[in-house]
Amino acid sequence: MGVNSYSNSMKIQAEIQMPPLEIHKVRLPPERTTLQKLRHRLSEIFFPDDPLHRFKNQTCLIKLLLALQYFFPIFQWAPLYNLSLLRSDIISGLTIASLAIPQGISYAKLANLPPILGLYSSFVPPLIYSLLGSSRHLGVGPVSIASLVMGSMLSETVSYSQDPILYLKMAFTATFFAGLFQSSLGILRLGFVIDFLSKATLVGFMAGAAIIVSLQQLKGLLGIVHFTNKMQITPVLISVFKQRDEWSWQNLLLGFSFLLFLLTTRHISLKKPKLFWVSAAAPLTSVILSTIFVFILRNKTHKIAIIGGLPKGLNPPSSNMLYFNGPYLALAIKTGLVTGILSLTEGIAVGRTFAALKNYQVDGNKEMMAIGLMNIAGSCSSCYVTTGSFSRSAVNYNAGAQTAVSNIIMASAVLVTLLFLMPLFYYTPNVVLAAIIITAVSGLIDYQAAYKLWKVDKLDFLACLCSFFGVLFISVPLGLGIAVAISVFKILLHVSRPNTLVLGNIPGTPIFHNLNQYREALRIPSFIILAVESPIYFANSTYLQERLDKATCRLVICECLVHFKYFLEAF
Template sequence: MAGATVLVSLQQLKGFLGISHFTTKMEIIPVLSSVFSHKDEIGKLPMGVNPPSSNMLCFHGPYLAVAIKTGIVAGILSLTEGIAVGGTFAALENYQVDGNKELMAIGLMNIAGSCSSCYITTGSFSRSAVNRNAGAKTVVSNIIMAAAVLVTLLFLMPLFYYTPNVILAAIIIASVIELIDYQSAFLLWKVDKLDFLACLCSFLGVLFISAPWVSPLEPNTMALGNIPGTQIYHNLSRYKEALRVPSFFILAVESPVYFANSTYLQERILRWVCEEEERREVNNESQLKCTILDMTGRKILEKRSLQVFLLVLANPVGNVMRKLHQSSILKSFGPNGLHLSVGEAVADISSQWKAQP
């Protein structure tokens, strides 16, 4: 994210210097070369809204196949970028992004835009940063923004004729620069040098090579149940004799947790918890009070993923414990946040509940 922030800031140099013919590439070297090879050029701002283009829609012609292929690729890229930008701000503001809703929103937005001469649109990194910096919390901000833009396009464009581009560029740079989380980089260096090296390589790769779209390894999770008469907990979907523990939800993480998949893991855990609460409510079962993460076999735990685990951990191995001690997250667990096994966690927390008045 820091690399993308720097690139967005560099792209605003055209606003600072009044350059109209600017490179479309995002790497740092083409951007700086474009800055030093052009002069100040400011043109007239057009007034009014785009003309309707629904009458141009046709399903025949020699370029129909090319248009369909281009539309599919553009749609996939638009959705990917929208979810990526949404996930970035969701992690900062501690909320979840629903991929299905994003797909519907971006799809309907581009269908409507195609009928009014608009180019393909998706989640804007710079505008989202400005929105967040302004304190926007709900979709009402988008409605107000759309109304303000419409009024501006229809009536106020002549007033902006002499407005320097540097002002608009400064707003974007001041907003996105706050997204560089240098404190996390310092903490990452303290917790794990190899993870810091991976983070640094990612930053430099985005800065000098551009940002390729990659799919992080999705950590596998499964709900556990107790085998009656034992302290053994197994997958509920595989072992039919396994039973759910009243008031507890036990979740096992079967894959290493890296910075690349920690956000996905957080979303998956919260989705598990929401589904479990709905299931208990439908079946009139006891209310969910505690979620236990079984960390058996997890040998890798990266710093960013530590911020996800604000629950109860069972049987974290030595390497995980070492990183927990090196970070500040361990204090949030309290004296009863870590247990040697799932059975011990269930018994200890149950006894605490019984002791409460």
């Protein structure tokens, strides 16, 4: 019986032997100089799409046309534009305008800026993006995350209530540096920098920021006058309960009524996507109804704070307010870099999401240049940081937008509002703006994504938690910095300690798979085949050598045990 088992094992080993090897001659690569190798390597890193290949062997006129199409994507689709596309873009543009107007006012207050700046930021940047951007569905304007970060970072040093001129200078200068940073990434083709903001980092950051934003809106919902400027959860909650004598039941009743209305409409749109217009029209409907209500009862609602007078007219120039020297320049640069990275990440992610749904390409480098240049222009025209908004883009997509003309239509509607309709917002209550903000940021809390991170990668989940609690208990920029540091550490860990897999052969095939995942895979006798999930270089060479030595020792021990077992069974 022992001899039979031994002979059977030899047959199994013979069955899994590979076919005889064939010798093929491999031609050596052509010799190149060091300069040629360096140029080829840099070209693969920074110009993998070879943007100049279309210009080869073309006439000067064709080259000029191709250059215009490359730098201004509008020249690509404008010759094919027709009335059918215009009709769709008008409908979608007016739809997102109904969302952009109340959002612009609300997000400006979130950044501790005058509400009118939110409307200014919904006029000039969309026009510039429509010329330079490559996305057909991106709805451009202020976003909650960038507004929150700018407001929190600037307010730690400069107070708008105490020195509004300096605060505006800081906001415009930070916007300028955000645009300069964004456009530089596109021009130098360094977009891979934003990839360090991993999905796990953003999930935790946005959830923490959403909670902080919502708690900050308790000032408006409760009618508190004296409220903390800090952005951590502890001082915010202390301020809320410390000022209980300032709570107003009128604000509480009005605010939670409209908050319930907004959340209900949002729930309806999520359950039935065809009713997207219900959620899109809800903010403007809330503003109109609350304004009428406060106007009618203006003699009985003294405790309900209102926006007040807003100036009419086009964006005033603000280039003379840019701050390029002085003690606060470092603050403006730091704020610009942080808000620039966040807004760029959101804009490109949103643009690529909707491009994938319609099966067209969004050029990341062009998007960086477009978003950067529109922020540089915005800083000179009384705008603060803008990018592609997920809520506006979703409404724009569902409303049937076909091209970037929808942004032009939206900007035109905002222009009409700026020129003729500003007095109508005089009695708009701040409590409704707070309800709009809470509804908008509530969608940023993605607990399902956090649960998936826990199931897939515990280290990613740790980065998510650090980002979340860092934002809640330390500060918004430091919480983001901690999460980015953990993400970079994870990258270094994977590079220096790569996963190694022991492979086995699938009988009857030349295919090798992981022994732990494929039961039918069999190990080649007297050999150990390792798959290293990383390039091999100095950072992980020592670690891999140690793993290889251990695996070799295990192989020798296993072979000895197997042969000893066969020997015992044979005798």
